[in-house]
Amino acid sequence: MKLLRSGLRSHLPAIVVSVCLLAAVITLVMVAPVSHAQDTDSVTFTLVNGTDTTIMEFYASPPSTDDWEEDILGPDVLEPGDSVDITIDDWREDCYYDFLAVFEDDTELMHEGISICGGEEYVYR
Numbered sequence: 001m002k003l004l005r006s007g008l009r010s011h012l013p014a015i016v017v018s019v020c021l022l023a024a025v026i027t028l029v030m031v032a033p034v035s036h037a038q039d040t041d042s043v044t045f046t047l048v049n050g051t052d053t054t055i056m057e058f059y060a061s062p063p064s065t066d067d068w069e070e071d072i073l074g075p076d077v078l079e080p081g082d083s084v085d086i087t088i089d090d091w092r093e094d095c096y097y098d099f100l101a102v103f104e105d106d107t108e109l110m111h112e113g114i115s116i117c118g119g120e121e122y123v124y125r
Helices: 002-039
Strands: 043-049 055-061 083-088 096-103 108-115 121-124
Touching: 055 083, 096 121, 108 121
Parallel strands: 043 121
Antiparallel strands: 043 083, 055 096, 096 108
């Protein structure tokens, strides 16, 4: 029994280092997604209805997807000449989007690859 205790003591520093390394790896894995989300800011821009028809629905999705996200306007509409500030917070590193507007007369107009990086105004025509 005495031999076993002295053998374990000689390996104790290596065991402590291994446990510390394991704890550091676990911490890194758990913190990495959170820090990535914090590094990526939301994008805000002003959408202006530059048409002569009311926009009933408005969608924005990354160009890399074929699916549209939810209607950003929700129950609201965007009358001709009116504007609305829109914030997109999807943790993407770039700020290029495809837009789809559905108008009062059920026509749809899609604009592709729109950059809204600078928080500028985007006029839908």
